[in-house]
Amino acid sequence: MIKNKHVAIIGGGIAGMEAAAVLAKQGLKVTLIEKEAITGGKLNDWHHLFPDFFSPKTVIDNLIAKTNHSGVNVVYNTEISKIEKLNGRFELSDERDTKFYSDAVIIASGFRLFDATLKEEYGYGIFDNVITSVDFEKLMKTEGKLLTAQKTEPKRIAIIHCVGSRDAKTGNTYCSKVCCITGIKQAIEINKILPDSEIYCFYMDLRLYGLNFDSLYLHAQKQHKIQFIRGRLSEIAERFDKSLQLKTEDTLQGRPLRINVDTVILLIGMEPGASNNLFTKNNKVTIDENGFMKPINMHENRNSSTHDGIFLAGTVICPMAVNESIENARAAAFEVISYLEKNKL
Amino acid sequence: MNDFSYLKPASRQIDFDKFDDRLLLYVLKYELSFATCISCGGCTATCSAGNLTNFNVRKIGLWLRRGETEKLSEEIGKCMFCGKCTLICPRDINIRNVILLIKKRISMLKTEKEMP
Numbered sequence: 001m002i003k004n005k006h007v008a009i010i011g012g013g014i015a016g017m018e019a020a021a022v023l024a025k026q027g028l029k030v031t032l033i034e035k036e037a038i039t040g041g042k043l044n045d046w047h048h049l050f051p052d053f054f055s056p057k058t059v060i061d062n063l064i065a066k067t068n069h070s071g072v073n074v075v076y077n078t079e080i081s082k083i084e085k086l087n088g089r090f091e092l093s094d095e096r097d098t099k100f101y102s103d104a105v106i107i108a109s110g111f112r113l114f115d116a117t118l119k120e121e122y123g124y125g126i127f128d129n130v131i132t133s134v135d136f137e138k139l140m141k142t143e144g145k146l147l148t149a150q151k152t153e154p155k156r157i158a159i160i161h162c163v164g165s166r167d168a169k170t171g172n173t174y175c176s177k178v179c180c181i182t183g184i185k186q187a188i189e190i191n192k193i194l195p196d197s198e199i200y201c202f203y204m205d206l207r208l209y210g211l212n213f214d215s216l217y218l219h220a221q222k223q224h225k226i227q228f229i230r231g232r233l234s235e236i237a238e239r240f241d242k243s244l245q246l247k248t249e250d251t252l253q254g255r256p257l258r259i260n261v262d263t264v265i266l267l268i269g270m271e272p273g274a275s276n277n278l279f280t281k282n283n284k285v286t287i288d289e290n291g292f293m294k295p296i297n298m299h300e301n302r303n304s305s306t307h308d309g310i311f312l313a314g315t316v317i318c319p320m321a322v323n324e325s326i327e328n329a330r331a332a333a334f335e336v337i338s339y340l341e342k343n344k345l
Numbered sequence: 346m347n348d349f350s351y352l353k354p355a356s357r358q359i360d361f362d363k364f365d366d367r368l369l370l371y372v373l374k375y376e377l378s379f380a381t382c383i384s385c386g387g388c389t390a391t392c393s394a395g396n397l398t399n400f401n402v403r404k405i406g407l408w409l410r411r412g413e414t415e416k417l418s419e420e421i422g423k424c425m426f427c428g429k430c431t432l433i434c435p436r437d438i439n440i441r442n443v444i445l446l447i448k449k450r451i452s453m454l455k456t457e458k459e460m461p
Contacts, residue, residue, distance in 0.1 A: 121433075168437035204385040204435075234390035234433050249386030254401055256390055 002340040003027040008092050008102035010080045010279075013041025014322060015314025015329035016108035017063040022333035024070035028340075031100055032072050033092070035079035039064060041110055047140035049322055050178075050185040051212040059322060075100075081275065083107075083310065084282040090309065103343075104336045107279055107293060107305065108313040108329060111270040114164030114172070121235040122163065122266060129154075129244055130236060130264045132163075133182055146190060146263065150242055154197060154262035157190055158246055159183045160233050161203040165269030174290050176269030176319045180206050181213045183267045184220050191224040200227045200259065202248055210321065231257065236264060270319040283307045292318050303332040309343075311335055365412035371450040372409060372443055379443050381436040382406045388430035388440055394423050402430050402440065409447060418451050 007023050009016045012034030020032040038044065040060040049056055067074065082093045083105055092100040116124035116132050123130045128149030131139075139146060148154050161183055165176040180203070187199045206228070208214045220226040231248040238244055243260050250257040272291030279285055279293070284307040288294040293316045295302040303311050313332035314325040372379055389395050389403040400423035408416050421444065430440040 162435070167435040169433075169435060204383060230386070231390065232385035232387035232433075232435060234387050247390045249389035249401075249403060251384060251386035251389070251403060254404060256392070256396055 002337065002344055005029065005103040005340045005344075006031070006101065007104050007106065007336055007340075008033060008090065008100050009106045009108055009313075010083075010092070011041070011108040011110055011314075011316070012036075012039035012074065012076075013108060013110045013314065013325075014043055014059065014063060015110070015316075015325045015332075016041075016106070017067050018326045018329040019106050019108060019313050019333045019336075020072040020074075021063065021066035021070045022330055023336060024067070024072045026333075026337060028337075030070075030072045031102065032067065032074045033078050033080055033100065034074065034076050037076050039067070039074060039076075042113075043322065045134060045138050045141065047137045048185065048189065050181045051210065051216045053185070053189075056322070059326075063326075079275070080109075081278045082282060083279055083285070085307075085309070104309050104311065104339055106311045106313050106329075106332055106336060107285075107316050108332075109273045109275050109279075109316050111315040111319065112273050114170070114176075114268040114271050116163060116266050116268050118170055119163055119167075119266070122160065122233065122264070123236045123238065123244070124266060127236065127238040127244060127264075128242055129238075129262060130266065133179065133186060133265055133267045136186055136265050140189065145193060148242070148262050152262070153194055156198045156259075156261040157187075157194075157200070157263045157265065158244075158259065158261040159187055159199065159201045159265045159267065161201065161206075161267050162232070163266040163268050164271070166204065172269060172271065172290070174319075175207060177207060177209065178319060178321050179267035179269055180208055181210065181216065183265075184208075184213075184217050184226070186265060187226045188216070188220050188224050191226065198227070199224070200229055200261070202229050202231055202233050202246075204230070204232050229257070270315060273316060276316070283310065285310055290318075292316065303328070303335045309339060311339075359411070365414045367412075367454065368414055368417060368447055368450050369409055369412060372446045375446055376439055376442050378436065378438040379406070379409070382410070382438055383436065385435060387433045387435060391429045391433045393427045393429060394425045398423055400424065402444075405444065405447070406440075409443070414451075414454075417447055421447050421451065 006029045009032045020030045024030040043056045046056040084091045231251045233248045285305045286294045293312045296304045313329040386403045394400045424444045428441045
């Protein structure tokens with residue numbers, strides 16, 4: 001019976017929670033191992049979700065309820081650094097040598113945020129009024145308003161796309177895919193709380209791939225008067241009054257452009273998790289050219305790693321939106337079930 | 346038949362059947378990275394020459410790709426070779442070398458009398 005089988009899931013973010021709940025509901029013994037003191041991962045910092053301004057708290061609360069009801073064993077404050085196959089079972093251990101044993105593993109350890117200080121010409125960590133998209137979400141969640149470092153209401157705000165994505169200079173040539181729509185969502189949110197402000201989005205391409213993403217873009221232009229300027233930011237300089245001067249090209253007019261703004265929001269991308277490299281040791285799990293976990297193939301076997309019995313779920317595979325991550329995790333759970341059924345002897 | 350002397354302006358249409366790839370193929374041979382340009386304009390934003398004159402380094406790339414040899418030979422001399430475009434390029438294209446290669450090829454074509 002596979003009901004006696006044990007599955008260990010690394011990462012208690014949304015993907016890990018969903019996979020854990022699905023497997024436990026099927027009667028399997030599931031241990032969800034989370035490095036922080038709470039589950040929910042990075043979504044805990046988020047204020048609203050695109051494209052419908054849905055509450056991330058509802059998503060997390062529902063996932064917590066699902067994992068609790070289905071009897072998932074959640075282990076907190078434990079960061080797995082080693083996966084090894086010993087005597088037909090998997091042994092997972094952390095730095096303190098806490099060990100977990102299982103018949104199958106799901107890696108759902110997620111992504112890392114791009115460190116915007118690496119893009120020094122944009123001045124994050126140097127100029128007070130340059131913040132990231134994640135800082136903005138945290139601000140909105142904790143204070144519900146956007147102020148400059150001088151505690152004034154910003155009159156002009158610039159939102160910069162593709163920071164740490166599609167940029168060979170940062171080593172990340174892939175598209176993080178969720179930032180474009182995040183920028184549009186945040187622009188609308190700013191306009192709602194600061195209706196007199198002017199908001200500019202500087203982009204290379206707008207990649208609005210999902211359902212209702214494009215309609216949110218049209219809505220941003222029609223109802224919120226957000227200005228979209230096609231040009232990559234070359235640099236930011238701070239002025240005496242702490243406002244910021246931006247240099248870019250208005251590529252559609254074909255002329256260099258400069259603009260002074262009070263606040264800049266950098267849309268930072270998603271990078272491979274820091275633990276990905278650790279997970280490739282002592283087993284046959286591999287990473288792709290960008291550092292994300294490599295599935296057997298990206299079409300019909302995306303949840304299987306290159307090591308039999310170790311599965312992948314969520315943004316450990318590639319950048320994903322919240323709904324995609326959860327759906328992907330559900331698929332991973334069913335891959336685990338069919339693997340255990342095949343190997344039940 | 347009476348000649349009413351109507352103006353017959355040349356068509357503004359780009360005739361892509363007469364695509365001139367002499368510069369492009371030369372540049373790609375020695376600087377293949379140019380093939381990945383997405384015309385983001387980061388180079389133009391930081392360009393020393395472009396902030397003072399109507400030189401537009403992004404358009405140099407676009408014209409190169411479109412085979413606009415005449416426009417390129419008119420504009421290419423305005424670059425100061427400061428190299429800031431190369432520093433900023435998100436595709437890691439050696440733009441400075443691209444400009445140099447265009448200049449080289451144009452002078453080659455001129456000596457070969459393949460160009461007016």
